[in-house]
Amino acid sequence: MTAKISYADVEVGTELPQQSFSVTRATLVRYAGASGDFNPIHWNEKFAVEVGLPDVIAHGMFTMAEAVRVVTDWTGDPGAVVEYGVKFIKPVVVPNDDKGAVVEVGGKVAALLEDNRVRVDLTATSEGEKVLGMARAVVQLA
Template sequence: MDLAERRYRITRADLVRYAGASGDFNPIHWSDRIATGVGLPGVIAHGLFTMALVGRAVTEWVGHPAPIVDYTVRFARPIVVPDTDEGTELVINAVLKSVTEDGNAVLDLTATCEGEKVLAQARATVRQA
């Protein structure tokens, strides 16, 4: 069983807002000069911002954050955010992997940007109603 795909646009303005909310003002998240100077392809989204967007998708699928029992990811590659009004797009998909003995649904999550996986081993376990 597949759940409806979710898509989220990420812009530099989003990165600025996230930096303010999280306190993570590392210049790799806003300065092309610094990001490329340390070997990155450009400004990258905060990993935890990416993780939060995938968590948002899970919350939208289940209708509320309370049923989420467990949520784990591994970061596979950064999301490069161009300095344009459009930014880039994160695409999130989920497949029902299994149902546990206590009736919880285990979702395998896939997050991609420009066709490349940005998270690995992403999984959420949710209580079913």
């Protein structure tokens, strides 16, 4: 299966719809259960502070997964993502309240590649600060 977006319909600079993702402590507990990553920096505030963090932080892989949802929602097919990578710049701090943290993600077609593929560059921020760098996905379009 390939993306529902046609290669002919995109150009360099095409913007993907921006999305916001809420991250609460409950989200982190569910992710820990699914991933098996029970590192206390993701759920124990006292431990996180003792090791030099400002508070509990979201799992890096969780943040990475949420960011690529902008691409998979745009394509309509998660299998259209053929390559994806990021550099972790800053952790997403998740306070112990009902609101938690918010990760804002946007994307833009940065390059048209061969074989109906495009490179999408993503921006991901939390509290106005960049949390992922060099976030790039190569996507196979129809």
